[in-house]
Amino acid sequence: MNAADPIAHTGSGHAFVEIGRRTASAVHFVLILTGSLVLIQSFHTLTFFHQQGQWASLRDMARTSWQSYLLVLKFFLAPFLEAGFLDAWLPSQVDFDTWAVFVPGIMSLFLCFTASLGFSVMRRPGLPSRTLAYAVCAAVLLVSQVELVQALAEFSTWEEVPLAAAEEQKVEMQRQLFKASHASFVSMLDYKQCPMESADIVRCTLEKRVLPVVVAKEFCQPLDLPGRSSHKRVQACQKSAKALSMWSSPRERDELYCRCWSAAFDAILSLLEWAMLSWFICLLGVLLAIYTSIRPKLLSQGPAAHKEVLGCVGLSAAAIIWKVFLGVEDSRLGGREREKGNLETWGSKGRIGFLLMAATMGRMGRMGSEMALGSRFTFRIPRAVSTGCLTCLVESESNLISGLQGLGFHRRASSESLVLSGHSQATASRKGVPRGIAIARAPCPVRGSSTTLGWAFSLLIADVDSGLSSGLWVGLTMTSPDSLALRPDVDFAADVPDSVVAGGEGTLWDGSECQYISWDTSQLQVGDQVHVFLSAAGEFQVRVNGKSVAGCQVWLPLRGPFYPLVELRGSTKAVELVRESLGSAAEEPRPVPQAMPEVCQPGCEQDGNTSQQPGRRARSATPSRRSRTTLEPKVEDGQHEDPRLWATVRDCLARPQNYDQVFHAVCALLCEARARSEMACSSAWVRRSAPACSVRPRPSAARRSSGACAKS
Known part of the structure; x- marks a missing residue:
C-alpha cells in the first residue's frame, strides 16, 4: 500500500475505494446484460424478416446494415459537430427494418463494447490509451442518453392537442399523431370483434378476451396529476377530437381511446423518470471506472494533487447533473408554455419523442396479434441535421403506426412462377x-x-x-x-x-x-x-x-x-x-x-358445394x-382461331430462348379449347337424348387437362 495515499491508510478509505470499484463493476455488468438482450432480440427479428423475404439478397441486407451504421454514427456525432459529409451515403427514406433490426443491434454492440472497455480499464489501470478510448465512448453514450431524456421531457407535453390554427411543424405533427393513433385504435377494436357497452365494458370473442383485460382494465387508466384530474384530462382529449372533427365512432369507444391516450403519456412520464435515473447511475459508474483507472497515477502526484483532482471532478459532475435536470424541467415547462400559445421553433428533440410515441401507439395497436392497419414508419432525413439529435420527419399521418414487415411482397405466399x-x-x-x-x-x-x-x-x-x-x-x-x-x-x-x-x-x-x-x-x-x-x-x-x-x-x-x-x-x-x-x-x-x-x-352456374355465408x-x-366468352374461337375462312393462342405463338417466335415455357403455355391453351369442344359435344348429345360424351364440369376439366398437358 502506498504511504502517500492518505485514504488507503484508513480502513474506511480502503472500504470506500472497494465499494466504488464494485459499484462501477455492477453498473457495467448491467450495461453488458442490457446490450446482450437487445442484441439477441435484434438477431431474432433479423431472422424473422429474412424468413419473410424482407431482403432480396445478402447484398441488399448488407447495404441496409451499412446505411444503419451511418445513421447511428450521425446520431452520435450530431451533438458534437455537423456531420454533413455522411449525407451522401444516407438514403432519403429509412424503412422500418432499419429501426427494428439494425439500429438497435448496432447500438447494443456499442453499449457492450463500451462496458467491456470499462471492465478492462478497471482490471488493468494505468493504461492511458485504453482509458482515453473508454472516456470517449462513455462521453458519447452519456450525451446520447441526455438527448433522449430531453426529447422525452419535451414530448411529455404533447397530451393536449392545440386547437388554434397554426402552421408550426410541431402542432401539425401533434394533430397527425392524434388522428392516426385514433384510427389505429378503432381499427384494432373492429378487427378483434370487440363491441362496447360502455367505456368500462368491452366484450371480445373468446380467443381474444385478453384485449379488454390489458387495454381497458390495466393500461388505459390515467392518473390524477397535480391540478388535473383524470376525468378532466379525458374531457380535454374529447374536446380536442371534436374540434378536429374526428368523432365518427360510438361515444364509448372514443372515451376509451382518450383514456388510453392519457395513460400513454403517464407511461411516458414514468419512462422519463426511469431514463433520468438510469443516466445518473450510468454517469456514476463511468466516473468510478475512470477514477479506478487513473488512481495509481494520482497517488504518484501526492495527496494535494489527489484531492484537487477529486474536487474538480466532483464539482464538474455536480454541475453536469444540475444542468441536465434543469434542462429537463425547462423542456417540460417550455413545452407547456408553447402549447398555451407562445409557440417557438420546434427542435429535433421533439421529433425523437414523436418517434417514441408512435412506437408506443403501434405496440398498443397490435396487442398480441397483427395490427388492423398495415402502415409503416417512413422517415425523411433532411440534409441539414440540427445539433442535438437526428431529425425525423413522418411522411403522412397514415404512416405513423408501424407495420412489422413493411412494403413488399410475401415470398412464401407468392407463386413460384x-x-x-x-x-x-x-x-x-x-x-x-x-x-x-x-x-x-x-x-x-x-x-x-x-x-x-x-x-x-x-x-x-x-x-x-x-x-x-x-x-x-x-x-x-x-x-x-x-x-x-x-x-x-x-x-x-x-x-x-x-x-x-x-x-x-x-x-x-x-x-x-x-x-x-x-x-x-x-x-x-x-x-x-x-x-x-x-x-x-x-x-x-x-x-x-x-x-x-x-x-x-x-x-x-x-x-x-x-x-x-x-x-x-x-x-x-x-x-x-x-x-x-x-x-x-x-x-x-x-x-x-x-x-x-x-x-x-x-x-357458369353456381357451385353446388358453395354454401351461402351470412351477410x-x-x-x-x-x-x-367459369368459361369466358372471349375464349370462343372465331371463324375466319372456315378455321377456328384463338387470339391468345396465336399471340403466344408469336411470343415463342420472338423469344427462341423461351421455347420450353411457351410450349407448355400453348399446350394448356389447346387443352382448354379441347375441353370446351368436348363440353359442346356433350351438350349436343344431351339435347338429342343420346348422350355419347361424358359430361365433365368445365373448370375441373380445363384444369385437369391443362395440368396433364403441362406434365407431358
Whole structure:
C-alpha cells in the first residue's frame, strides 16, 4: 500500500475505494446484460424478416446494415459537430427494418463494447490509451442518453392537442399523431370483434378476451396529476377530437381511446423518470471506472494533487447533473408554455419523442396479434441535421403506426412462377409466360379523410409485353399471407378467399359474383400507376393514372385488415409496389363506371358445394372456374382461331430462348379449347337424348387437362 495515499491508510478509505470499484463493476455488468438482450432480440427479428423475404439478397441486407451504421454514427456525432459529409451515403427514406433490426443491434454492440472497455480499464489501470478510448465512448453514450431524456421531457407535453390554427411543424405533427393513433385504435377494436357497452365494458370473442383485460382494465387508466384530474384530462382529449372533427365512432369507444391516450403519456412520464435515473447511475459508474483507472497515477502526484483532482471532478459532475435536470424541467415547462400559445421553433428533440410515441401507439395497436392497419414508419432525413439529435420527419399521418414487415411482397405466399426483387422485394415479375399471384407482407394502411376512410395501395407497371392479350389483376384480400402460403394450389387472384379483384379481360370479382367492366388491361404501359381503393362503406374502385376504370359495391365483411393482391399474366410482366404521396392518398373517391352483372352463360352456374355465408350473397363461380366468352374461337375462312393462342405463338417466335415455357403455355391453351369442344359435344348429345360424351364440369376439366398437358 502506498504511504502517500492518505485514504488507503484508513480502513474506511480502503472500504470506500472497494465499494466504488464494485459499484462501477455492477453498473457495467448491467450495461453488458442490457446490450446482450437487445442484441439477441435484434438477431431474432433479423431472422424473422429474412424468413419473410424482407431482403432480396445478402447484398441488399448488407447495404441496409451499412446505411444503419451511418445513421447511428450521425446520431452520435450530431451533438458534437455537423456531420454533413455522411449525407451522401444516407438514403432519403429509412424503412422500418432499419429501426427494428439494425439500429438497435448496432447500438447494443456499442453499449457492450463500451462496458467491456470499462471492465478492462478497471482490471488493468494505468493504461492511458485504453482509458482515453473508454472516456470517449462513455462521453458519447452519456450525451446520447441526455438527448433522449430531453426529447422525452419535451414530448411529455404533447397530451393536449392545440386547437388554434397554426402552421408550426410541431402542432401539425401533434394533430397527425392524434388522428392516426385514433384510427389505429378503432381499427384494432373492429378487427378483434370487440363491441362496447360502455367505456368500462368491452366484450371480445373468446380467443381474444385478453384485449379488454390489458387495454381497458390495466393500461388505459390515467392518473390524477397535480391540478388535473383524470376525468378532466379525458374531457380535454374529447374536446380536442371534436374540434378536429374526428368523432365518427360510438361515444364509448372514443372515451376509451382518450383514456388510453392519457395513460400513454403517464407511461411516458414514468419512462422519463426511469431514463433520468438510469443516466445518473450510468454517469456514476463511468466516473468510478475512470477514477479506478487513473488512481495509481494520482497517488504518484501526492495527496494535494489527489484531492484537487477529486474536487474538480466532483464539482464538474455536480454541475453536469444540475444542468441536465434543469434542462429537463425547462423542456417540460417550455413545452407547456408553447402549447398555451407562445409557440417557438420546434427542435429535433421533439421529433425523437414523436418517434417514441408512435412506437408506443403501434405496440398498443397490435396487442398480441397483427395490427388492423398495415402502415409503416417512413422517415425523411433532411440534409441539414440540427445539433442535438437526428431529425425525423413522418411522411403522412397514415404512416405513423408501424407495420412489422413493411412494403413488399410475401415470398412464401407468392407463386413460384414469380420473381421478387428490389428493395424489400417490392417488385414482382414473371418468369416467362406462366402467370402467378403475389400478396403483400403487410396490410394496407388506412387512407383518406374521416368521411372517405378506407384501405388503399398503389403499384407501378414496370414491364409489359405487347404481344400478349389480357393482363393484370389487382385487388384486396382479407386472407393473411401466412394463410395463403399454406395453399400453394391457389394460382388465381379471384380464387383467394375473401377477396375483391378486377382486371384480366374486363372482369371484376366483387367477393360474390363476376361482373363485366370496360377496363382493357392489355393497354397498360410501362410507367402507368394503378391505384386501388376500398372505402369503409364497401365501395371498391381502381384508377389508372388518376382515371377511374372499375368500381362496384363489394360483398365482404369490412373488418380488415386488407392485403394488396396482384396477379401477373398476359401482357403485364412486372409491377412494383410504391408509396403514395399524401395528396393522392387523401384524394376523394371519384365517380366510377358501375360494373354490370354478368349474364349467366352455360357452365357458369353456381357451385353446388358453395354454401351461402351470412351477410353476403351466395358465392358464384370465380373467373378461373367459369368459361369466358372471349375464349370462343372465331371463324375466319372456315378455321377456328384463338387470339391468345396465336399471340403466344408469336411470343415463342420472338423469344427462341423461351421455347420450353411457351410450349407448355400453348399446350394448356389447346387443352382448354379441347375441353370446351368436348363440353359442346356433350351438350349436343344431351339435347338429342343420346348422350355419347361424358359430361365433365368445365373448370375441373380445363384444369385437369391443362395440368396433364403441362406434365407431358
